[in-house]
Amino acid sequence: MNDWHYFFNHVPNNLATSTYRIFERHYKAEIFNCFRREDVAKEQKEDFIQALIDFPGDCGDLYRYRAYLLAAEALNYFPDCSLGDAIALQILNRA
Structure with missing residues (x-):
């Protein structure tokens, strides 16, 4: 993954x-392979995760939830993600 925007680019x-x-x-x-790879910078992985959890609401809640999941x-x-605890907590709070 040289650029995660290949998978997700909201304009x-x-x-x-x-x-x-x-x-x-x-x-x-x-x-998932991109998140597993060691040659992909942690910053790129973090940015991709951030983009997923910040999925725009103008596309509908279903897609926002799917991106979050x-x-x-x-x-x-990517267990070293700095957002991991917050993501897990958010999911537990919604359950």
Whole structure:
């Protein structure tokens, strides 16, 4: 993963040019592999997780929740994420 925007690039007020590969099933393994890789900078992984948990509300709650859950699942492959505890707590509070 040289640029996580390949999987997810939200362009405000222009959904036609936005990319949402994060919701395509066949990209899931590739996304998790990126979080597993040691040659991907921690900062890039953190930025990707942050983008997932901050998924824009103008796309609908279903997609926002799916992005958040994808971020939570990615923690299995990126346990050093600084946002891990906050993500887990948020999910537990919603349950």
